[in-house]
Amino acid sequence: QVQLVESGGGLVQPGESLRLSCEASGFSLNGYGIIWHRQAPGMPRDWVASIGGTNLKKYQDSVKDRFTIIRDNAKNAVYLQMNNLKPEDTAVYYCEATRLRTSYWGQGTQVTVSS
Secondary structure (H helix, E strand, O other): EEEEEEOOOOEEEEOEEEEEEEOOOOOOOOOEEEEEEEEEOOOOEEEEEEEEOOOOOOHHHOOOOEEEEEHHHHHHHHEEEEEOOHHHHHHEEEEEOOOOOEEEEEOOOOEEEEE
């Protein structure tokens, strides 16, 4: 069964860090582009960071220098290291694995940044 599962979300204070995981089962992430998206309440889903099949990394301007996307082929997982979190980072975070016309999504993990 093909599945993507996100984990690692939670409630943190501004300035703290979280590491989100996106783990695949039933298929290999090798060769897939991985995109982290997020959706804040009442807002459309937005792209945050991506890592291509050749490991080219891209980031939304608002998270550059704070977020890092990391691929671990041995663990069949991709991570999103989030440092210096801000209240505006509060959202449900989703990972997407995409290659050609195939796309898999996880169920999302909630990140709340609040003092």
